[in-house]
Structures are given as structure tokens and as C-alpha cells.
Amino acid sequence: MIEFQDVAHGYGGGRLLSDMTLSLPPGSFHFLTGPSGAGKSTFLKLCYGELSPVAGRISVFGQTIAGMSRDDIARLRRRIGVVHQDCQFLDHLPLAENVALPLTVSNRAANPTELDELLAWVGLSGQAASLPPSLSGGERQRAALARAVITSPEVLLADEPTGNLDWEMSLRLLTLLVELNRMGTAILVATHDMNLIRAAKAQVSARVLRIRGGQVQVAGAEL
Amino acid sequence: MKRRLAWLTGDARADRVVPPTGAPARLTLLTSAAMAFLAVFALTLSLATGRLAERWSQALADGATIRISAPPEQMAAQTKVVLDILAVTPGVASARALDPAETRALLAPWFGPDLPVESLPIPALVELREDAAGLDAEGLRLRLAAEVPGAVFDDHARWRRPLVEAAGRLRALGLVSLALIGGVAAAMVTLAARAALAANGQVIRVLRLIGARDAYIARAFVRRFTLRALAGAAAGTLAGMVAVALLPNADAAGGFLTGLGLSGTGWLWPLAIPPFAAIVAFWATRAAAFRTLREVQ
Ligand SMILES: Nc1ncnc2c1ncn2[C@@H]1O[C@H](COP(=O)(O)OP(=O)(O)OP(=O)(O)O)[C@@H](O)[C@H]1O
Ligand SMILES: [Mg+2]
Numbered sequence: 001m002i003e004f005q006d007v008a009h010g011y012g013g014g015r016l017l018s019d020m021t022l023s024l025p026p027g028s029f030h031f032l033t034g035p036s037g038a039g040k041s042t043f044l045k046l047c048y049g050e051l052s053p054v055a056g057r058i059s060v061f062g063q064t065i066a067g068m069s070r071d072d073i074a075r076l077r078r079r080i081g082v083v084h085q086d087c088q089f090l091d092h093l094p095l096a097e098n099v100a101l102p103l104t105v106s107n108r109a110a111n112p113t114e115l116d117e118l119l120a121w122v123g124l125s126g127q128a129a130s131l132p133p134s135l136s137g138g139e140r141q142r143a144a145l146a147r148a149v150i151t152s153p154e155v156l157l158a159d160e161p162t163g164n165l166d167w168e169m170s171l172r173l174l175t176l177l178v179e180l181n182r183m184g185t186a187i188l189v190a191t192h193d194m195n196l197i198r199a200a201k202a203q204v205s206a207r208v209l210r211i212r213g214g215q216v217q218v219a220g221a222e223l
Numbered sequence: 224m225k226r227r228l229a230w231l232t233g234d235a236r237a238d239r240v241v242p243p244t245g246a247p248a249r250l251t252l253l254t255s256a257a258m259a260f261l262a263v264f265a266l267t268l269s270l271a272t273g274r275l276a277e278r279w280s281q282a283l284a285d286g287a288t289i290r291i292s293a294p295p296e297q298m299a300a301q302t303k304v305v306l307d308i309l310a311v312t313p314g315v316a317s318a319r320a321l322d323p324a325e326t327r328a329l330l331a332p333w334f335g336p337d338l339p340v341e342s343l344p345i346p347a348l349v350e351l352r353e354d355a356a357g358l359d360a361e362g363l364r365l366r367l368a369a370e371v372p373g374a375v376f377d378d379h380a381r382w383r384r385p386l387v388e389a390a391g392r393l394r395a396l397g398l399v400s401l402a403l404i405g406g407v408a409a410a411m412v413t414l415a416a417r418a419a420l421a422a423n424g425q426v427i428r429v430l431r432l433i434g435a436r437d438a439y440i441a442r443a444f445v446r447r448f449t450l451r452a453l454a455g456a457a458a459g460t461l462a463g464m465v466a467v468a469l470l471p472n473a474d475a476a477g478g479f480l481t482g483l484g485l486s487g488t489g490w491l492w493p494l495a496i497p498p499f500a501a502i503v504a505f506w507a508t509r510a511a512a513f514r515t516l517r518e519v520q
Contacts, residue, residue, distance in 0.1 A: 048432075050432065070436070070437055070517075071436050071437070071438075074431070074434045074435060074436040074437075075434065075436075076434075077431075077432065077433065077434035078433075078434035082432065082433075084432070088428070088429045088432055089429065090240065090242075090426055090429055090430075092242040093239065093240070097239070101240070101430075101433055102433045102434060104240065105240070105430060105433060105434060105435035105436075105439055106434065107439075147433070
């Protein structure tokens with residue numbers, strides 16, 4: 001459902017990523033790993049059209065991103081849940097409204113009980129009325145996950161979702177991701193936490209993509 | 224249409240996605256009020272001068288006189304020649320010689336009621352009315368000069384025509400002022416909206432990331448500025464109308480300025496100012512919002 005064909009990207013004329021050809025099928029579980037600065041976030045941004053490739057073709061749900069209108073990109077993003085590395089909340093709205101925002105912007109109202117359940121699922125029932133700046137890093141990341149899944153997206157892209165979490169919480173979050181995947185959501189998690197990847201492999205058949213030297217490779221079993 | 228109205232009245236949730244836009248919103252409220260206040264005066268000026276111009280040119284067209292100075296024994300004959308000329312002059316609706324009693328009445332304020340008009344060398348007067356087409360004053364003057372040298376045509380225009388012209392000019396200036404006020408209001412709202420959009424770059428980015436369409440984001444801003452402009456303009460218009468209503472009544476002074484201010488259905492015109500301000504704000508903000516949003520990735 002996400003397909004890259006000879007995709008290349010770079011900032012300011014350089015080449016950060018090149019010759020990427022790969023496909024993420026529906027219902028799959030992928031990890032994207034690589035050293036800091038390798039281009040993991042860049043890869044995810046290409047997937048939901050925040051960045052456009054300098055070469056090659058990216059298609060999502062069978063549509064090529066290049067040449068999409070701004071409205072089409074907006075519609076595309078409603079079908080993809082994204083946990084951004086820096087979370088990206090509206091700081092003036094309480095957490096519950098932030099989580100419900102993807103529904104709000106498509107003129108739908110969140111079902112209050114479902115919203116409560118979702119917040120409980122990520123362990124944030126008590127923080128529904130808090131403003132995002134008053135939350136801890138881990139709480140923000142869990143809230144970002146809740147917001148990413150509120151529309152029941154077909155794909156979930158998560159950028160370092162465990163970056164601010166302790167190991168116990170990371171495992172909890174992993175469990176949530178695995179649960180989602182079992183319900184049919186395709187998942188791509190960018191992380192450099194090898195322990196997390198190992199823990200996941202014990203639960204689902206996850207493929208690991210590694211960015212090395214500007215190329216994306218499928219990592220072997222050596223993990 | 225129904226959706227438009229629902230959009231104006233409801234959906235506070237959509238409005239909340241953009242934080243309060245303090246200073247630019249207040250600026251919009253204040254400028255709209257000030258501009259509406261000015262617009263009331265510009266409108267009043269145009270309406271009043273329009274009425275004056277009409278009234279004056281009406282008076283201008285209505286009355287003209289011919290004064291005939293001649294020795295008493297020729298007076299009747301010359302008056303008849305003048306009336307004959309007028310009878311065949313195009314543009315003259317009617318003409319009539321004032322009889323001695325009327326002439327005496329005219330002079331009474333200065334000389335008292337017992338003036339022996341017949342025995343004094345007092346000019347005779349012929350009063351005429353123009354028809355709608357108007358008459359050729361110069362042609363008439365030339366003809367009178369040739370045939371009745373003692374007759375002088377006075378069409379009152381010598382002093383009224385510039386007044387009518389001035390009134391017409393004032394009216395045009397009033398309309399130009401209205402257009403300028405509208406333009407300035409649009410410019411101010413555009414600037415305020417752009418400032419609000421620029422101050423909310425991060426909010427706009429987040430909204431776009433989670434799949435908000437440009438129209439949705441724009442709406443939050445447009446709604447806000449349209450309502451502010453409407454409220455401000457309503458207050459400004461009200462204040463302006465009160466000020467106009469409190470203008471001293473120039474009728475008492477008996478001058479030409481009677482009828483400055485609004486009258487009758489004229490009072491309905493200023494009521495169009497607030498909706499007009501809202502429309503101007505709507506389009507100005509919308510244009511600014513879409514332009515800014517296209518610049519954001
Ligand atoms: N907007 C930008 N303009 C210029 N350079 C950028 C921009 N965004 C990222 N880069 C550069 O591109 C490289 C890859 O960035 P990216 O954020 O994709 O790395 P990452 O793999 O996600 O790293 P991390 O693990 O630290 O999150 C980095 O060297 C970064 O400095
Ligand atoms: Mg990153």
C-alpha cells in the first residue's frame with residue numbers, strides 16, 4: 001500500500017537517501033532503523049507527503065503522491081496515522097481535544113466513550129484536560145499514538161515512539177502497536193532501539209529495514 | 224445558503240483549533256468601527272448633496288424672469304413683443320406678465336404698500352417657466368437684445384449654477400470617499416488576517432499534518448475576522464447615525480444647507496454598512512488565508 005520506486009531525497013542539493021525501491025503491503029509490520037541522522041524521519045515524511053522525492057515515484061493506496069492536489073494530500077493524511085518524532089500538538093487545546101483533532105478537521109465529532117477508552121488504552125485517562133506543554137515526554141508520545149489511531153487508519157507511521165519512554169512503558173506501547181497490527185493496520189516504526197525490535201520479533205513477524213549509506217536494506221536475521 | 228448561515232452561527236469547535244488571535248482581531252474590530260463611522264458621514268454627504276443638487280437645479284429650471292425697461296407709453300407694446308418671442312421659443316413652458324398689483328407686492332417690503340407703480344418708471348416683469356428640455360439662454364438673450372433692447376433676461380443661473388455644480392461634485396467626492404473607506408477597510412483586514420496567520424504558523428502546520436484541508440483552516444480565520452468586522456461596523460454605524468441625528472437643524476438658520484443629514488428612506492442606507500463590511504472582511508481574509516496557506520508546505 002506504500003510503494004517506493006527508485007526514490008531519492010536530499011536536502012539542499014545533496015543526496016541523503018537514494019535508489020529506494022520497496023513496498024509495504026497491507027497488514028505488514030516494519031521497523032526502520034539506522035544511526036541518528038541516517039534519514040529515518042525523512043523517509044517517513046516522504047510517505048505522507050510532507051516531503052517530495054527529488055527522484056523516483058512514491059505511491060500510497062495506489063495513488064502517486066507527486067502531482068496530488070493539496071486537498072488530495074490532506075485526504076491521504078487522514079488515512080495514515082502518524083506519530084511524529086516531536087509529537088506536534090496544538091498547545092492551546094486540552095489533550096482530549098488534541099487527540100480528537102483528526103476527526104475534528106474532517107468535520108466529524110469524536111464519540112465521547114470511544115475517546116475515553118482510547119485515552120485509557122494509552123494510560124492517559126487522568127490527563128484528558130491537561131494542556132500538552134504540561135505533559136511529560138512519555139505522556140506526549142502516548143497521546144500522539146492515540147491521536148494517530150483515532151481515525152482507524154490503514155497505515156500507522158511512528159517516528160521514535162519510544163524515544164522518551166522507560167523500558168516497561170516501551171513494552172506497553174509495543175503491545176499496543178502489535179494489537180493494532182493484529183486488527184489489520186500496517187505499521188512502520190522508526191527506531192534505533194534494538195531491544196524493542198527484538199521484543200517485537202518475539203510477538204509478530206516484523207521485517208526490519210536498515211538505512212545504511214543512503215540506501216534502505218532489508219536487515220537479515222543477525223539481529 | 225443554509226450551510227453558509229450554519230457556518231456563521233455555529234461550529235465553535237472548528238473555531239477553537241486556532242488559538243485566540245488577540246491583537247489582529249481587536250485591530251479588525253476597531254478599524255471596522257472607525258471605518259463604518261466615517262462611511263456613515265460619507266454616505267450622508269452623498270445623499271444630502273444629491274438632494275441639494277436636485278433641489279437647486281429644480282429651482283434653477285423653474286424660475287426665470289425678463290425685466291423690461293421702457294418709457295411708460297411703450298411698455299405694453301414691448302411686453303407684448305417679449306411674450307410673442309417667448310411663445311415661439313423652444314423650452315419655454317409658460318410665460319406671463321406680472322400685473323401691477325404683483326409688482327407692487329414685490330416692492331412693498333422696501334417701499335411700503337402705497338407705491339404708485341403706474342406713475343413711476345419701474346420695469347415690468349415677465350415670469351417664465353422652462354420645460355424639462357430647458358431653453359437656450361444665450362439664444363434668447365441675443366434675440367431679445369435685437370428686438371427689445373430694454374429687456375433683460377435673468378435666468379437666476381448666474382449664481383446658482385456653480386452651487387449645483389459644487390453639490391454634484393461633493394456628491395461624487397462622497398462616493399469616492401465611500402470607495403476609499405471600503406478599500407482601506409479591506410487592506411486593514413488583510414493585514415490583520417496575515418498577521419494572525421503568520422503568528423499561527425505552527426498551528427497551521429500541525430493542522431495540515433493531520434489532514435486538515437486549506438478550506439477548513441481558512442474558515443477558522445475567516446469566520447473570526449468576518450464576525451469581528453460585522454460587530455465593529457455595527458457599532459461604528461450606530462455611533463455615526465447617532466452623530467448625524469444630532470446634527471443641528473440648519474433649517475432654523477434658513478440657509479442653503481437645509482437638509483444636510485439624513486431624511487426619510489435615507490436612514491436605511493447606513494444599515495447596509497455592517498453587512499457590507501462583513502462581506503469585505505470575508506473576501507479579504509479568505510484571499511489572505513488561501514494565499515498564506517499555499518505558501519506553507
Ligand atoms: N529540513 C531540513 N533541512 C536540511 N537538512 C535536514 C532537514 N531535515 C533533516 N535534515 C538532515 O537530514 C539528515 C537526516 O535527518 P532525519 O531527521 O531524517 O534523521 P533521523 O534518521 O530521523 O535521525 P534521528 O534518529 O536523530 O531522528 C540529518 O543530517 C539532518 O540534519
Ligand atoms: Mg528522526
